[in-house]
Structure formats: C-alpha cells, structure tokens
Amino acid sequence: MNRSTLRAAVPPLVALVVLLALWEGAVRLLEVPRWLVPPPSAIGAVGAHEASALLGGAITTGRSALVGFGLSAVLGVLVAVLLASSRMVERALYPYTLFLQTVPIVAIAPLLVLWFGPGPRAVAVSSFIVSLFPVIANTLTGLRSVDPSLRDMFRLYGARRLATLWKLELPAAMPHLFTGLRIASGLSVIGAIVGEFVAGFAEGSAGLGILVLGAYRQLRTDLLFAAVLAASVLGLVLFGAVSLTGARLLRRWHPSAQGT
Amino acid sequence: MKVEGLRRTFPGNISVLAGLDLDVAPGSFVALLGPSGCGKSTLLRLVAGLDRAEAGHVTFTPTLERTPGERAPIAYVFQDAHLLPWRSVLDNAALPLELTGVPKAERQAAARAVLEQVGLGDATERYPAELSGGMRMRASLARALVTHPRLLLLDEPFAALDELTRGRLDDQLRALWRKLGMTVLFVTHSISEAAYLAERAVVLSRRPARVVLDRTLELPTERTAALRTEAAFAREARLLNEALEQGEHW
Numbered sequence A: 001m002n003r004s005t006l007r008a009a010v011p012p013l014v015a016l017v018v019l020l021a022l023w024e025g026a027v028r029l030l031e032v033p034r035w036l037v038p039p040p041s042a043i044g045a046v047g048a049h050e051a052s053a054l055l056g057g058a059i060t061t062g063r064s065a066l067v068g069f070g071l072s073a074v075l076g077v078l079v080a081v082l083l084a085s086s087r088m089v090e091r092a093l094y095p096y097t098l099f100l101q102t103v104p105i106v107a108i109a110p111l112l113v114l115w116f117g118p119g120p121r122a123v124a125v126s127s128f129i130v131s132l133f134p135v136i137a138n139t140l141t142g143l144r145s146v147d148p149s150l151r152d153m154f155r156l157y158g159a160r161r162l163a164t165l166w167k168l169e170l171p172a173a174m175p176h177l178f179t180g181l182r183i184a185s186g187l188s189v190i191g192a193i194v195g196e197f198v199a200g201f202a203e204g205s206a207g208l209g210i211l212v213l214g215a216y217r218q219l220r221t222d223l224l225f226a227a228v229l230a231a232s233v234l235g236l237v238l239f240g241a242v243s244l245t246g247a248r249l250l251r252r253w254h255p256s257a258q259g260t
Numbered sequence B: 001m002k003v004e005g006l007r008r009t010f011p012g013n014i015s016v017l018a019g020l021d022l023d024v025a026p027g028s029f030v031a032l033l034g035p036s037g038c039g040k041s042t043l044l045r046l047v048a049g050l051d052r053a054e055a056g057h058v059t060f061t062p063t064l065e066r067t068p069g070e071r072a073p074i075a076y077v078f079q080d081a082h083l084l085p086w087r088s089v090l091d092n093a094a095l096p097l098e099l100t101g102v103p104k105a106e107r108q109a110a111a112r113a114v115l116e117q118v119g120l121g122d123a124t125e126r127y128p129a130e131l132s133g134g135m136r137m138r139a140s141l142a143r144a145l146v147t148h149p150r151l152l153l154l155d156e157p158f159a160a161l162d163e164l165t166r167g168r169l170d171d172q173l174r175a176l177w178r179k180l181g182m183t184v185l186f187v188t189h190s191i192s193e194a195a196y197l198a199e200r201a202v203v204l205s206r207r208p209a210r211v212v213l214d215r216t217l218e219l220p221t222e223r224t225a226a227l228r229t230e231a232a233f234a235r236e237a238r239l240l241n242e243a244l245e246q247g248e249h250w
C-alpha cells in the first residue's frame, strides 16, 4: 500500500470512527433498549463470540451466491448473444427478459422450493434469477455498440459469423459485460439471502439468511446486525473480485481501467 | 477498374450518385476530391463491395476475383485508425490474414515486415491506447497493406493528423505505392495533398456527384517537399481549386 492510497483511506476511516462513537454515545445516553438498537460495542462482541457461525454462514451463502452468479454470467452472455444475433429474435424475446427484472423474488421463492426442494439448490436458483438481467442487458448493449467501421472491415475480409462474434463483438462488449457482472455480483448475494429466508436449511452450516431469521425470532438484534454486516462484506468481496478481474483484463486498452 | 453508371440513392430520396463513370488504370494513383457530402465515401464503399448500388457496376480488369493463394484483393483505410483496442499493434496488423485463415507464424512474420515498412518496427507489442495519432494511422495503413492488396482505398486517412505528421505519412504512402505498385484511390479534402501524392486527380461536384475535372497531373515522379513551392505545383493546385469551386455550383 503506498502513501496516496493510505491518504485516501484516512478520511472514510475517521468518518466511520466518529459515526460509531456517536451511535454508541446516543444509544447509552438515551437508554435505548438493546433489542431495538444495540450499541456497536455489543455488535462487535457478539460478532467475535459468534465468529465461527458467521464465517460458516458467509461461506454457505457465498457458495450459493457464487453458483447463482456463475450461472448468470454464462447464461446471461449466451442469451445476449442470441438476442443480438437478429433483430427478429430480439424483438420476439427481449420483452420477456424484462420479467426477470420485475419478478418479485420473495413471491416466487416458494415455487423454487417446490421445484428444487429446500436447500442450497433453490437458494442458488434464487440468486441466479435475481442477478441474470443486468448481465443480459449490459452485454446486449455492448454487442450492439461495436464500431460500424470495424464491422465493415471484418466484412471486407470475409470474416465468418463466429469469427466476428469471437474476435470483434465479444471483446468490444467486454467493458459493458463487466459493468453487468459487477451489478450482478451484488445482486447475487441479495438473491441468495432472500432464497435462504424461504428455502434455507436450519441444520448443518446455516447461511446468513438463516442466521438473520434466527436472530430475529430470538430478538437477538445484536446478532442480527452482525449477520447483516457479514452479508454486506460478502457482497463487497464478490464485487471487489469481479471489479479487479475486469480491471486486469481491460487494463491495457480501455479508459475505464486506466490507472489501475 | 471501371465504374459505369453507378447509382445510389439513400432513404429520403437523397440521390448521392446518379450514374457516375470512372476509369482507373491498374497501378495508378488517383486522388478524389469533392465537397463534403458529395458521395466520395459512398463511392469507395461501393467499390469495396461494402454497399450495393441500385444501378451500374464496378468491374475490374484484370478481374479482382481472388487468385489461388491470394488473401484479399481490396484494402480500405478509414478516416480514423479504427484499430482493435484490445490487440497489440502486431496482432492488429495481422488481423486481415487471420480472418482469411493464414497460420499464425506466417501472418505474424508478414505483419512484422509491413510494420517495419511503415516505421513501426519498434512498437509491435504496444497497444493502440499507447500510441500517438500518427502511429495509430500507420498501424492502420500496415493492416491494409498486409494482404498485398491490388487495390487500396483510402478515405481521408490522414485528415485528423497535424501538418507535419501528415506530410511524413504522405511521403511514406507514396514510397510504398512506388515500391508495391498497387492501384490507389485516395479521398482527400486537401488540394495540396492531392497534388503532392497523385498521378491523377478527379474532382467531383456536389451531390449527386459528377466528374468536374479529371486530370493527369503534370508533375515529376520524384516528389519531395521542395516540389510544394514550384510553379508547376502551384498551377496544378490552382486548377484543382477552380474545379472544386465550379463543382460547388454545378
């Protein structure tokens, strides 16, 4: 870590410390009951005490989210390629992909349990459904935004459909594709947790969604906060990994990744 | 190359070419001038087969059918470099050969050779974002030349460059033409560039494009910067200028 990144890290850290101090002070001063809003110190203590359960939960949820995200990435790109292959196909099918964005996942989660049984499979499918649309939409935008002169050049040299897709359209769509993947990575964790609310197991290594539900039922609000925090960190880790991969891949050619 | 009665009308009844005729001898260097929007790019695209005409045709003698072993008989250079930003200069220059199925070692050797010719021998591993505008344009030129095309179409290739770089690239292009002997069709807005580069200049009128002036320039084959100040050069430039103005009110 060099000096400038250190300097960039200082202001948000100071802000965080001030915020936590204010929170702690306010809760104590006003004597807010713990089950309503626990002080940060209590959340930290329960987080340390339940560290292994939280870590286990993050791993369980993370695994489902990764499967859902992976499915979204692969199928999202495939669907986008299919939609981009002809205006007719796009016009016929694109409106239905919008359902993916508007479907209330909480409402169809029970359906997923009926189809896939309770457990990680239904959770992964829930994660997949929630994170699919941004991959499709952004990749499609990328495929459509190819420089027309480059298309002409490929035509001039008699490039086949597949060569044009592989050597022109997909690379050109990469920046957009990664925008989609970044959005999808955050959504996949949300989808997994919602899935766990409905379809998660309580035995074995329970996911974060299950921990949240359990903490809520027992009014252990400090544990609930800790679990929510763990879920946010999980989302951030996934988001960071995808962002980093994108920056690596685009480093030498795309302005969005310059200086990384 | 023979263009006969070429007609192209764009939606909205925009008649761009209304029966254009043009004859270009193999191995000649022709500059194409004309007011903005008169149909120069349209003509080039039709010649390259990137667009279809409603009437008329372009024929090539000898035929431009691919001979066995030949990769692509026509090359096209756009106004901007239009390189693939995710590929190195070498892989950009090799692209036409790659698309026509030349094995990797062979196409890279050919790309290296042509990059050497345009003075990019030291930059083969760099990416387009790491090049200057002039270098990008030279990479684009190298990409066009890598197939040893028999017909090279250039659409205002150096218009976006500074005067000095442009002059240097003009010299390079002309030297390459003399060495390789392909037919060149060069669209430009610059009268002095046209006079400096070409053996023959064709001036088009405003839309729909018709030939206002078709002239074989009376200039020496050997062209250096000194030529720009000579009387013969000034005379040709004046004639081209007059024709351009005439074409505005055709």
Ligand SMILES: Nc1ncnc2c1ncn2[C@@H]1O[C@H](COP(=O)(O)OP(=O)(O)OP(=O)(O)O)[C@@H](O)[C@H]1O
Residues within 6 Å of the ligand: B010, B011, B014, B016, B034, B035, B036, B037, B038, B039, B040, B041, B042, B043, B207
């Ligand atoms: N695909 C298209 N659809 C509709 N109109 C077009 C299309 N391409 C060109 N035109 C029109 O045809 C005319 C000629 O265009 P063209 O690009 O050939 O001109 P040009 O001579 O190359 O001009 P410039 O010197 O500015 O490049 C213009 O009026 C343009 O608006």
Ligand SMILES: [Mg+2]
Residues within 6 Å of the ligand: B040, B041, B042, B155
């Ligand atoms: Mg043009």
